Amino acid sequence: MDWVAASRNFQFFPPKRDPAKAVAIFKQIPMTKIQKFKIVLAACLLLFAAIPVFAAEISFDAKTRELKVNQLFEVGVFINTDGESINAVEGKIVFPEKLLKLKEIRDGNSIINFWIERPKVSNGEVLFSGITPGGFIDKQGLIFSIVFRARQAGRGSVEIREIKALLNDGKGTATNTTISNLELVISGLAPLETPSLTGPTAATPPPVVENKDIDLPETFEPMVASDSAIFDGKYFLVFATQDKGSGIGHYEVREKFWAGFVTAASPYLLQNQRLDKKIFVKAIDKSGNERVVMLPPQKPLPWYRHYAIFAILLVLIVVGFLLKKLWSRYFTKNREL
Amino acid sequence: MKRKIYILIIFIFFSSFFRGEVFDFNHKVFAAGAATVQATIKITVCGNNIKETGEQCDGSDLGGATCSSRGFSGGTLSCGASCDFNTSACTSGGGGGGGGGGGDGGYVAPVTSVVFSGRAYPKSAVTLLKDAQIAATTIAGADANFQISISGLAGGNYIFSVYSEDNKGSRSSLLTFPVSVTSGATTNVSGIFVAPTIAVDKSEVKRGDNIAIFGQSVPGSEVTISVNSDEEFFNKIKADAGGAYLYNFDTSVLEIAQHFTKAKAALDGAISSFSKVISFSVGTKNITAIPEKTILKGDSNNDNRVNLVDFSIAAYWYKRSLSTAFKPIEIERLNGDGKIDLIDFSIMAFYWTG
Numbered sequence: 001m002d003w004v005a006a007s008r009n010f011q012f013f014p015p016k017r018d019p020a021k022a023v024a025i026f027k028q029i030p031m032t033k034i035q036k037f038k039i040v041l042a043a044c045l046l047l048f049a050a051i052p053v054f055a056a057e058i059s060f061d062a063k064t065r066e067l068k069v070n071q072l073f074e075v076g077v078f079i080n081t082d083g084e085s086i087n088a089v090e091g092k093i094v095f096p097e098k099l100l101k102l103k104e105i106r107d108g109n110s111i112i113n114f115w116i117e118r119p120k121v122s123n124g125e126v127l128f129s130g131i132t133p134g135g136f137i138d139k140q141g142l143i144f145s146i147v148f149r150a151r152q153a154g155r156g157s158v159e160i161r162e163i164k165a166l167l168n169d170g171k172g173t174a175t176n177t178t179i180s181n182l183e184l185v186i187s188g189l190a191p192l193e194t195p196s197l198t199g200p201t202a203a204t205p206p207p208v209v210e211n212k213d214i215d216l217p218e219t220f221e222p223m224v225a226s227d228s229a230i231f232d233g234k235y236f237l238v239f240a241t242q243d244k245g246s247g248i249g250h251y252e253v254r255e256k257f258w259a260g261f262v263t264a265a266s267p268y269l270l271q272n273q274r275l276d277k278k279i280f281v282k283a284i285d286k287s288g289n290e291r292v293v294m295l296p297p298q299k300p301l302p303w304y305r306h307y308a309i310f311a312i313l314l315v316l317i318v319v320g321f322l323l324k325k326l327w328s329r330y331f332t333k334n335r336e337l
Numbered sequence: 338m339k340r341k342i343y344i345l346i347i348f349i350f351f352s353s354f355f356r357g358e359v360f361d362f363n364h365k366v367f368a369a370g371a372a373t374v375q376a377t378i379k380i381t382v383c384g385n386n387i388k389e390t391g392e393q394c395d396g397s398d399l400g401g402a403t404c405s406s407r408g409f410s411g412g413t414l415s416c417g418a419s420c421d422f423n424t425s426a427c428t429s430g431g432g433g434g435g436g437g438g439g440g441d442g443g444y445v446a447p448v449t450s451v452v453f454s455g456r457a458y459p460k461s462a463v464t465l466l467k468d469a470q471i472a473a474t475t476i477a478g479a480d481a482n483f484q485i486s487i488s489g490l491a492g493g494n495y496i497f498s499v500y501s502e503d504n505k506g507s508r509s510s511l512l513t514f515p516v517s518v519t520s521g522a523t524t525n526v527s528g529i530f531v532a533p534t535i536a537v538d539k540s541e542v543k544r545g546d547n548i549a550i551f552g553q554s555v556p557g558s559e560v561t562i563s564v565n566s567d568e569e570f571f572n573k574i575k576a577d578a579g580g581a582y583l584y585n586f587d588t589s590v591l592e593i594a595q596h597f598t599k600a601k602a603a604l605d606g607a608i609s610s611f612s613k614v615i616s617f618s619v620g621t622k623n624i625t626a627i628p629e630k631t632i633l634k635g636d637s638n639n640d641n642r643v644n645l646v647d648f649s650i651a652a653y654w655y656k657r658s659l660s661t662a663f664k665p666i667e668i669e670r671l672n673g674d675g676k677i678d679l680i681d682f683s684i685m686a687f688y689w690t691g
Contacts, residue, residue: 085513088683109494111515113469114648116655116682131648131682133469133689134498134513141515142494164679170634170687172672172680215491220470225646227638229663230653238649242468244493267649 056081056165058091058143059180060158065205067150067186072103073205075158075182076145079111081137084167084175089143090116090129091163096156097124099186104147104286106211108247111141114240119144135168144247147208150186158182213245213287220291222281224298230267237268237295239281246286254280275299378455378514378529383420384447384522391527392420404428419523447521450488455529456481456604457501457509458553459580463531466498466511466691470645477501481555481580492520500690503534503553504579510613511689530609533560533582533600537617541624547585548617550598556580558604563611565597576602591619633670635688643688651677651685 061076079089089112095102105119105126112130119128126146160179167173220241226233239251252261255272261282270279275298282292303309381389386396394400394416404412404427412427457463457477465473465485477483498513510532518524533554542548550562557575560582564570570590576582586598595618602609617626635643637650654660654677659667667673671681 087686088679090679111494111496113496114645116652116679129679131686132496132513133466133686133691134496134511135686136496136513136515138515166679166683168683168687170684172683218468218491219489223646225638225649227646227650229637229650229660229666236649238645240470240645244491244495266645267653 054082054084055176055178057178058160058163060182064183068188069150069153071150072208074145074147074208077143079141080139085135085137086165087135087168088131088166092161093126094161095124095158099151099154099156100148101151103149106247107144108243108245109142110144111136153186156184211246215245216289216291217241217243217283217285222295231269235270235273237270238266241283243285249284249286252282276301379527381525382519382522393422395420448488449490449520451524452486453526454484456555457483457531458503461501463501468496471691490518492518499529501531507534509534530607532609532612533602535600535612535615537615537626539623540626541618541620542588543623544593544619545589547587549585551583553580554602555604558602560600560602562600566591588619593619635685636670637666642690643685644691651681
């Protein structure tokens with residue numbers, strides 16, 4: 001069969017995913033092996049060119065930066081989900097410690113709701129891992145930002161590595177990812193706190209905005225739970241909130257009236273397993289603003305089990321008795337006189 | 338010969354380009370990328386001095402309106418706190434009365450708030466999540482419309498989510514949207530259209546028999562049901578006055594295998610996102626589906642909710658070797674690979690209820 005005649009058998013919109021038919025027709029066409037190889041190669045190339053490839057892109061807010069020694073600058077880490085719904089991201093940012101000193105990590109306005117690993121620096125790397133329940137679709141979703149100070153002159157790059165972005169599909173399917181690193185050129189000495197007259201350009205970073213956060217962390221409701229899967233089934237406390245300004249610094253918990261707050265992380269194993277006392281949880285943002293929420297006793301004692309009341313009553317009775325005795329003695333003495 | 342080769346290459350190019358994902362004329366409904374439905378949510382800010390769609394005015398921006406254009410003879414038109422016209426200082430025709438006394442000049446502190454409005458199901462419970470934690474709940478009206486207002490927020494970026502429960506207690510998928518909240522202003526998020534709930538009457542259906550696909554949406558909405566196999570079938574049905582819909586799908590067109598179905602709704606030009614995906618098998622016998630009673634996936638502590646407690650339990654085991662007590666839970670409710678990693682948290686995030 002002539003292949004042109006065979007090609008007429010192709011439908012312009014052939015039945016979906018029926019490659020067997022195409023292969024059968026293809027085999028009927030008389031060709032040399034080299035010709036067949038060329039066709040297959042060209043077809044493969046075209047096939048890859050034709051299929052749209054979705055890929056989430058993790059990038060910084062600039063591709064290059066020209067800096068001066070001692071200059072402070074902020075680098076935002078963003079995700080473009082490319083129209084797909086993403087609900088989990090993890091990775092690491094690697095920076096040259098000789099050239100840069102990490103001053104601060106800002107995660108206040110992050111698209112991540114819960115951090116599995118809150119961004120933190122360790123040996124020139126910032127590890128991060130978190131989720132956004134329900135997923136998000138965003139062209140420029142801020143994951144977090146890092147404030148660096150340029151240490152010395154030189155060239156280097158801040159790199160994104162080991163990125164994983166998972167689809168909001170209930171299976172945790174990994175989506176394709178692309179990255180875009182940040183190239184740095186550090187030279188000379190920065191003028192001391194002199195604002196740039198020309199303003200920021202694509203390569204020169206804008207001045208770092210001081211985080212004047214006066215808002216308290218968002219209000220939240222800690223929960224007490226128990227599960228055989230952790231802490232041997234003992235009661236534990238879970239808590240999480242957000243701070244849109246500087247981001248959450250840490251949490252503290254107080255279980256007893258007389259005790260002080262202790263630094264805590266969720267899930268927190270409760271000391272008082274009777275759950276008969278109020279629990280206070282304090283969220284402190286990176287600017288020092290504090291929000292304290294109180295959890296009422298989960299198993300409050302009946303009034304007659306409040307031994308403190310009896311102790312106070314007893315003390316009052318004893319004091320009253322002593323006062324009466326002293327008064328009568330004093331009164332008797334005065335009468336004798 | 339060369340000419341023939343070029344023609345074949347062009348054929349392969351077009352046949353791959355015009356695959357089902359782009360145009361598929363076999364479908365009953367034309368769908369550009371059936372997996373992605375763009376539900377439109379409108380976000381306006383009352384208090385930013387910019388009149389936006391849905392607002393009569395905003396601060397000093399009256400949109401060119403005056404007392405005269407509002408039917409008064411004179412006076413000064415102003416804008417109220419809810420971004421609607423305040424005509425109290427406008428005057429009507431006739432003899433002018435005495436001037437009113439000045440205001441007391443009291444300062445009202447601006448409130449940062451967000452007002453959400455949209456459609457769910459008639460008389461259904463609607464839950465609003467703020468950054469994945471429950472912020473408010475309300476009951477939708479008989480027409481499925483709801484409105485929720487929250488205040489006391491700080492300015493910044495929030496992730497809000499909405500879901501609803503139908504009259505059978507079945508939960509919708511989570512509709513999530515990022516909103517940038519302006520400090521001291523009211524942000525209006527309108528046009529929320531909660532996806533329909535969906536269920537099937539059989540977990541396995543004998544090939545050729547009907548399977549009932551049903552659920553709830555907005556009364557009078559047009560529900561599009563997708564049944565996915567090698568070929569994707571789309572069918573439309575109108576929800577009744579109570580928002581309920583039921584479609585009997587003839588399975589004779591399906592192969593003996595597992596299949597999936599989902600639904601979306603449309604009304605007055607607005608369109609919802611797709612519902613949860615429900616699976617069923619086409620086989621040799623009929624097996625009645627057990628109604629969804631418990632959430633299995635993501636629910637580590639078996640309380641029928643997926644929330645911070647489940648996240649915390651999983652976070653405890655993150656990068657640790659699992660205990661014998663937690664191993665079966667990980668297998669049943671997470672991805673079952675014997676460890677807790679990002680995939681387990683992603684599964685949890687998908688099934689999140691707050």
